[in-house]
Amino acid sequence: MKQTSIKARYLVNLAAALLLFALAVVIGMTGGSTMKLKITPSLWQCSYLIIMAASLNLVLGFLGQxxxxxxxxxxxxxxxxxxxxxxxxxxxxxxxxSGPAFMLVLLLSFLIAGASAALLGLLVGIPALRLKGDYLAIITLGFGMIIVNLINNLPFCGQQGLSQGSASSALYATGLGFSNDEKMQYLWVAALVVILCMTVMFMFVRSKYGRCIRAIRDNEIAAAASGINVSYYKVMTFTISAFFAGITGTLYACCNASLSTTSFAFTNGSILNSVFIVVMVVVGGMGSLTGSVIAAVVLFLLNYTIKNGAWVAALPAFLQNVFTYPMLVYSIALIVVIMFRPRGIMGSREFALCDIPKWPAWISSYFASRGLEKSAKKEAANHG
Amino acid sequence: MAEKITPVLETKKLGISFGGLHAVQDFNIQIYSGELVGLIGPNGAGKTTVFNLLTGVYVPTEGTVLLDGVPLNGKKTHQFVEAGIARTFQNIRLFNDMTVLENVKAACTKDIHYNLLDATFRTSKFWRAEKASTDRCMELLAICHLEDKADLLASSLPYGQQRKLEIARALATNMKVLLLDEPAAGMNPTETAELLSCINTIRDRFGVAILLIEHDMSLVMNVCERIQVIDYGQTIASGLPEEIAKNPKVIAAYLGE
Known part of the structure; x- marks a missing residue:
């Protein structure tokens, strides 16, 4: 089959991105009450989960840490x-x-959030990335806990401080916290941020930087022996990943009426939990950014239906009991994925619009190879 | 071979001890540009340790490594590579989940000059640098007869080709000295012959110095201009292949007395 040219691929993706953005604008202007009360808040949540999963994938899937x-x-x-x-x-x-002044504030908020997280990522990354595997996991786990405690105890943030009184009302009334109307009105902001972040991450991964960090993941010693400055690229990737995680923080602040450190704490049982983000990356496929997007949306929907779906009430009582512990369901989902697709939904492949015409061929060749495997097994069994 | 004033690679009293174990002691070698030198010795003699010292994986406890007369003390592995020492590994270490071409391109990183902004906005600088790097890597793959495998995953190559890919990847670093750690290990005679022609092409074309560790004696005796023998971390002989073959110390080290 003829290879689609690189230029055509970029144009198709650009068109798709513009279409997505236009869709967000149209929804923002014309959406009805279902859209406003149910779908739009979910889309905002999805937007930060997508970027969280994809940015963690840079470190976990591409860098292998x-x-x-x-x-x-x-x-x-x-x-x-x-x-x-x-x-x-x-x-x-x-x-x-609303108005240009607020737009400017919104833009600067995104940049400041990203920059402060990136700075912290740099500071944490330099010492932490000397460690590998479990030890790095422990250090970063500790960091997550420290940061929550730190924010709680800083005089100007946390429970009291700038907001004077409960943080919730202040954020909602004056800060970024959007009402449902505003969430719909500014849906294009979320769409734009997701599109831009994903684009930048893709460009990063599909460049010499991406090659370097995948080389480091595959074999650190060989990477160093190929002239790659391992610690430099490790810290760089960690910092970039932290930058995007910081940006999601702004999205989070936008779609919540209040900020509380407990929502970022390791012990919280909600969908927003560092471990759950790891699950998203693993389910989506380590080393596949589009896989992370798919997994973030799928797991969000799973979470949403478990918590809000009317069908849950129709289930037998014992299943309902299971569903009151969503973490149990996620674990089962993870186990199922690991059993049947050990490398995640996408493996290290990427979804590409231009590849859709090739799908029938891929699918038939997949089943053909499965068939061959099966017949080989049968033959082996017969001989045995 | 006409001796030049400065050898491209030289070591002076190089040594390393792990606790009380003197793995390599007083290792001296001079290699000149375009030369092919063999490093042999019985199992556990310290050959690979020498390679690790020459590439900065281990920090020597004594002595220095000089490249073109410049000492490389205190540098890290990737800086050794930037200076011009490249190596392959005894047990193949490829980037398994990357394609053959990407494996080689990854080793070009230090010669690809664009920054994060160029990559993000896909500037013409980015495309030019990537294109130049791809072209160069395809040439290197052609030297190792791998050009038609460029888009396959490195892990899917058969063993002999994986070895060659390691050499191609080392070539991509633009080195002055190439260290080959048992390149013919596990190869059949045909593959070994192919490898030999590949090594000769590399030497003729790039004029690099090659230091070779090898157990296949026929290969060593055929291609190496000089041979250095180590045993228990100490040099026991060095000289022309014929001299080495007759040297009683070498025979004793290999066969026992």
Missing amino acids: LSLGHCGFMAVGAYAASLFSLALQRAGFYTEK
């Missing part, structure tokens, strides 16, 4: 962004959540 403190960077981003926007609001820079 297990980090369990990814939500710590998100927390830093969320607090940096909301403190920044609150401060500007108090200074009278903007009064309502």
Whole structure:
């Protein structure tokens, strides 16, 4: 089959991105009440879960280092962004959540959130990335816990401080926290951020940087012997990953009325948990950014239906009991994926629009090879 | 061979001890550009340890490594590579989940000059650098007869070709000295012959110095201009292949007395 040219691929992807963005704008302008109350908040949640999973995939799937403190960077981003926007609001820079002044604040919030998380990623990464495997996991796990405690105890953030009183009302009324109307109105912001972040991550992965970090994942000694500065690229990837996690913090601040460190804590049982993000990466496929996107959406939907689906009430009582412990369901989902697709849904492949015409051929060759395997097994059994 | 003033690779009293074990002691070697030198010795003699010292994997406890007369003390592995020493491994270490071409391109990283912004915005600088690197890597693959395998996963190659890919990857670093750690291990005679022609092409074309560890004596005796023999970490003989073959110390080390 003829190979689609690189230019055509870029154009198709650009068109798809524009279409997605246009869709978000249209929904924002015309959406009805179901859209406003149910779907839009979910889309916002999906937006940060997607970027979280994809950015963790840079470290876990492409660099091959297990980090369990990814939500710590998100927390830093969320607090940096909301403190920044609150401060500007108090200074009278903007009064309502619209107009060019607010747009500027929103843009700067994203950048500041990313930058502060990246800085922290750099500081944590330099010492932590000297360790490997389980030890790195423990260090990053510890970091995630430290950051939550740190935020709790800093005088200007946490329970009291800038917001004076409960953080919730302040964030909701003046800061980034969007109401359902605003979430719909600004749905394009979420879409734009996801598109931009995913694009940048793709460009990073499909460049010499991506090649280097995959080389490090595959064989660190050989990578060093090929002239790759292993520790430099490790820290760089960790920092970039933290940058995107910081950006998701702003998205999180936008779609919540209140900020509380407990939502980023390791012990929280919600979908937003460093371990759960790791699960997303593993389910989606380590080394596949599109896999992370798919897994983030699928696991979000699973989580959503377990918590809100009417069909759960129709199930037998014992199953309902199981569903009151969603973590149990995720574990089962993870085990099922590991059993049947050990390398995740996508493996290290990427979904590409231009490859869709090739799918029938791929699928038939997949089943053909499965058939061959089976007949080989049968033959072996017959001989045995 | 006409001796030049500075050898491309030289070691002076190189040695390393792990606790009380003197793995390599007083190792001196001079290799000149375009030369093919063999390093042999019985199992456990310290040959690979010498390679690890020459590539900065181990930090020597004594002595220095000089490249073109410049000492490389205190440098890291990737800096040794930047200076011009490349190696292959005794047990193949490829980037298994990457394609053959990517394996070689990964080793070009230090010669691909664009930054994160170029990569993000896909500037013309990015495309030019990537294209130049791809072309060069395809040439290197052609030297190792792997050009038609460029898009396969490295792990899917048969053993002999994996060995050659390691050599191609080492070539991509633009080295002055190439260290080959048992390149013919586990190869059948046909594959060994192919490898031999590949090594000769490399030497003629790039004029690099090659240091070779090998157990296949016919290969060593055929291609190496000089041979250095080590046993228990100490040099016991060095000289022309015919001299080495007759040297009683070498025979004793290999066969026992």
